[in-house]
């Protein structure tokens with residue numbers, strides 16, 4: 026099935042031709058209710074999507090397309106534990122991890138909720154022991170630092186959440202994330218730490234990931250310079266599906282927190298992969314995060330499509346990627362503590378929807394997932410916003426705006442918020458040649474000088490953005506936000522008819538790296554590579570000290 030043949034898609038193609046030159050500025054002037062018409066609230070979270078290249082007809086047609094691809098059916102199939110990740114034969118149940126209503130969720134005839142709850146209890150118990158000092162390091166000292174060793178989904182999500190929830194951090198507890206196999210990452214982290222008071226969480230769904238296992242071995246060697254072999258159990262715990270590999274590494278499986286194959290790596294922060302979050306901020310805050318995720322799940326499952334935030338955001342993304350031919354999507358949080366939010370979203374979106382094969386295995390002849398990127402505002406404004414305002418590409422932007430800061434004592438928040446709002450306004454409105462001319466005349470320009478400068482100061486405007494506004498970045502709100510983007514990505518995957526839950530595209534590089542590692546040693550035989558790779562291997566051998 027290609028979506029291009031769906032009548033609702035074709036109707037959007039025609040609608041796009043009618044609409045592509047319509048200006049948002051005019052639309053705002055014509056319709057004083059545009060904000061009310063194109064905004065949705067879910068609890069404390071507001072999506073303002075009025076600054077998009079849409080009319081009511083566009084939204085109606087996008088929703089008709091969502092209906093035509095049976096989005097509501099797909100939503101139910103996911104929540105009910107059907108094996109919709111068909112290339113791996115797995116259910117997709119990150120929603121069960123935050124199913125705070127505790128209703129049964131069946132996988133292969135078995136309710137997974139008792140397992141989910143048992144691991145949550147184990148996490149709570151462990152956190153309480155660490156926080157109260159019942160769990161001590163080998164020399165009898167309290168644990169002061171958690172080092173999470175993991176990569177991809179076993180790193181980005183928990184690292185982003187710990188940064189974002191820094192105001193909720195428990196006094197005297199530090200958290201660190203080591204992901205890169207570049208020894209710099211581990212070494213620069215460990216040089217600040219004391220093995221007597223450091224607890225390592227080795228987080229790997231498969232427990233076979235080269236980078237994580239390499240870092241975990243080196244961390245253990247570092248630990249054993251002071252601790253003894255029998256002390257390892259007090260300083261290393263694991264999060265994994267793979268008890269055999271955990272035991273092989275030397276971690277007592279009693280200190281393993283289980284996850285399951287129906288939790289995708291990039292969707293796993295809600296599982297025991299979130300253990301560093303719970304250790305850093307306390308289990309109550311971790312559960313508040315789950316509550317927020319669950320609220321968004323209920324919204325996604327229950328709200329009509331037109332009032333459904335993930336559906337609307339997902340369909341707007343389709344509108345820009347497939348009709349306006351935009352290649353990227355910026356996510357710009359106006360909250361410094363969300364600095365890693367775009368990176369997590371990058372993995373979530375690009376690993377999910379970066380696919381060129383549809384669910385039936387056929388090659389796709391339309392565009393799928395865009396490049397996701399961004400950094401916190403206001404920094405981005407002084408770097409790449411030039412291109413968003415005046416470049417030749419259409420780049421939709423999501424502005425993520427918490428109204429109140431956790432650091433109100435420094436009165437910066439009004440400036441921060443004003444900048445976020447101003448960027449969205451400027452992108453929408455632009456500045457016409459007439460407006461620029463009037464400004465230049467006022468500034469005393471005239472004649473040739475004025476004419477030469479004028480075109481450079483024009484802003485075309487009509488550039489789309491969403492605003493996500495909420496009172497404060499609490500654990501619940503963060504849970505809502507992350508779940509919102511997860512569901513947005515899912516909606517788009519359904520429309521594109523792809524499996525958003527596998528990631529075969531990461532395998533080839535891993536395979537080839539395994540072959541190259543031994544070849545970097547002097548005198549080792551170099552297998553058949555292309556001449557570029559062979560020469561680079563030889564050169565590395567020569568240059569290596």
Ligand SMILES: O=P(O)(O)OC[C@H]1O[C@H](O)[C@H](O)[C@@H](O)[C@@H]1O
Pocket residue numbers: 176177178179228229230231232233234237290291376528531
């Ligand atoms: O948790 P792990 O099994 O170590 O996997 C870590 C990461 O590596 C893989 O390459 C996948 O692309 C990611 O989705 C995953 O999160």
